[in-house]
Amino acid sequence: xxxxxxxxxxxxxxxxxxxxxxxxxxxxxxxxxxxxxxxxxxxxxxxxxxxxxxxxxxxxxxxxxxxxxxxxxxxxxxxxxxxxxxxxxxxxxxxxxxxxxxxxxxxxxxxxxxxxxxxxxxxxxxxxxxxxxxxxxxxxxxxxxxxxxxxxxxxxxxxxxxxxxxxxxxxxxxxxxxxxxxxxxxxxxxxxxxxxxxxxxxxxxxxxxxxxx
Numbered sequence: 001x002x003x004x005x006x007x008x009x010x011x012x013x014x015x016x017x018x019x020x021x022x023x024x025x026x027x028x029x030x031x032x033x034x035x036x037x038x039x040x041x042x043x044x045x046x047x048x049x050x051x052x053x054x055x056x057x058x059x060x061x062x063x064x065x066x067x068x069x070x071x072x073x074x075x076x077x078x079x080x081x082x083x084x085x086x087x088x089x090x091x092x093x094x095x096x097x098x099x100x101x102x103x104x105x106x107x108x109x110x111x112x113x114x115x116x117x118x119x120x121x122x123x124x125x126x127x128x129x130x131x132x133x134x135x136x137x138x139x140x141x142x143x144x145x146x147x148x149x150x151x152x153x154x155x156x157x158x159x160x161x162x163x164x165x166x167x168x169x170x171x172x173x174x175x176x177x178x179x180x181x182x183x184x185x186x187x188x189x190x191x192x193x194x195x196x197x198x199x200x201x202x203x204x205x206x207x208x209x210x211x212x213x
Contacts, residue, residue, distance in 0.1 A: 053211055053212060053213055054211070054212040055148075055209060055210065055211055055212075056107040056108060056145065056209075056210045056212075057107055057207065057208070057209055057210075058102075058103040058104055058105065058106035058107025058108070058207070058208045058210070059103055059106055059205075059206070059207055060098070060099040060100060060101065060102030060103030060104070060105075060106060060204075060205070060206040060207075060208070061099055061102065061203070061204070061205050061206075062095045062096075062098040062099040062102065062203065062204055063095065063195070063196075063201050063202070063203035063204075064087035064088055064089050064093045064095050064201055064202060064203075065087070065088045065200060065201045066081070066085040066086070066087060066088075066199055066200060066201050066202060067085060067086065067087075067088040068084065068085060068086075069086070070085070070086025070087060070088055070093070071086045071087075071092065072085065072086040072087060072159075073086075073087070073092045073093070073094050073129075074087075074094060074095060074096050074154060074156075074161070074164075074168065074202070074204075075094065075096045075097065075154075075164070075167070075168025075169070075171055075172060075185060076094065076097065076128075076129070076130045076167075076168065076171035076172070077164045077167050077168055077171065079159055079161075079164065080159060081158060081159055082158055082159060083158075083199075085199070087201075087202060089119075090119035090124060090125055090127075091117065091124055091125070091126065091127040091128075091129055091132065092126065092127065092128055092129050093129075094129035094130070095154070095202050095203060095204045096152060096154055096168065096172075096185065096204045096206070097129040097130060097132070097133050097172065098113060098129060098204070099152060099204040099205060099206040100133065100150055100152060100172060100206045100208065101113045101129075101132065101133055101136045102206070103150075103206040103207055103208040104136055104137070104140055104147065104208050104210070105136060105139075107145075107208055107209075107210045108140065108143055108145065108210065110139070110143075113132070113136070116132075116135070116136070116139075117132055130171055130172075130175050131175075133172070133175045133176065134175045134176075137175060137176050137177060140210065144212055145210045145211065145212050146177075146210065146211055146212075146213075147176050147177070147178055147182075147208060147209070147210060148178070148182065148209040148210065148211045149178070149182040149183070149184075149208075149209050150172065150176070150178075150182065150183045150184065150206060150207070150208050150209075151184045151206065151207045151208075152183075152184060152185050152186065152204060152205065152206040152207070153185075153186040153187070153188060153204065153205050153206075154185065154186070154187045154188070154202065154203075154204045155187075155188055155189070155190050155196045155202065155203045155204065155205075156187065156189065156196060156202040156203075157189050157190065157192070157196060157197060157199050158199065161187035162187060165185050165186075165187065166180075168185045169183045169184070169185050172185070
């Protein structure tokens with residue numbers, strides 16, 4: 001193939017076609033210098049793609065029954081239920097923190113918190129979930145990832161959670177090692193529907209974004 005035809009072809013096709021054409025004929029054809037800027041641009045784009053930060057998203061969910069004779073702890077904050085109810089569980093049953101931990105683990109396909117803190121192990125009985133969160137955070141960091149932000153919601157009819165939201169955010173942010181502005185905690189009722197609406201339990205959903213520099 002003559003150089004003139006290559007030049008004409010290159011100006012009429014995409015950068016990717018130019019790159020393929022150069023690869024195909026590089027041993028047999030002398031390419032004019034005017035073709036190389038396109039080739040270099042493509043190479044730089046590929047390099048930028050390969051070196052770009054990586055991101056993973058995880059989703060977490062947890063629910064615990066409301067029972068008598070238990071503390072009600074959510075987001076590391078001890079709350080007072082109007083009927084003196086608390087959440088049942090092997091640890092402190094912090095439904096919000098459990099959802100956050102599951103989201104962190106799910107982002108890296110590492111299972112769920114039951115894998116690391118099995119309820120049948122007496123070692124974890126009555127554990128502070130914020131301490132467990134710190135442990136999961138260290139695991140994430142060992143894998144080369146870091147938490148970028150957390151978004152979560154608590155579903156409960158009672159008690160009123162709004163006055164305690166910022167304290168919950170601060171507790172989670174401190175243990176994860178990120179700014180409080182990167183932790184969102186929202187609260188809503190279930191409009192008297194389902195187990196949350198009947199006050200049989202309290203649930204929480206969380207989404208976590210992880211980044212790898």
